[in-house]
Amino acid sequence: MKLIVLTARLAAVLLVGLASRSEAQLSAFSGAWQNTDPTTRTLTKLRIDVVGTGAKIHAWGKCVPSDCPWGVADGTAYGPSGQSSLADAARVISAVFVTRVAEELLVIHPLDQRRLRVELLTRYTDHSGRPSVNDVAMFQRVSDSATGYGKLCEPPFDSAQVAVSGCVLRDQSVPRERLVPPAKPPPSQP
DSSP, X not given: OXXXXXXXXXXXXXXXXXXXXXXXXXXXXXXXXXXXXXXXXXXXXXXXEEETTEEEEEEEEOOSSSOEEEEEEEEEEEOSSTTOOHHHHBOEEXXXXXXXXXXXXXXXXXXXXXXXEEEEEEEEOSSSOOOOEEEEEEEEEEESSTTTTOOBOOSSXXXXXXXXXXXXXXXXXXXXXXXXXXXXXXXXXX
């Protein structure tokens, strides 16, 4: 497993060298993002929460009748040089998602404050014989806030926190997130 993740990280580093030279503040990646192609058969939504000089990447894929959460992966930010401040000059973020059938490497490039270019590299691990594939998608910002598509609950998990905020719980027995809808606020009293 470590070899797979190491290989994916190496691929991301190589792609950074080939990527566009646009730079952004790391905070520019933060927010909720929607694939601009409504007919996509792959990645549909992202939520990126910047944490220090990295990120937590929440991803959803195309499923019927509703999108399937892929879970949360640690995102690694890359800058133009070893002397760069990632907070000020991040060029790309990568994240690896491991599903039942594939390893998904996302390489996320900022285009401007409202758009991302996301490369999705899929390596099938289900022994189906399918070749590895590459897809490129454009994403548009739908929310600047970290609460777009549901925010992760902060430990310790408190039922009041879940009911009020509608945050996302991580179920340790299943490698997916479980969305908890926000409770309706109590009626205001005059």
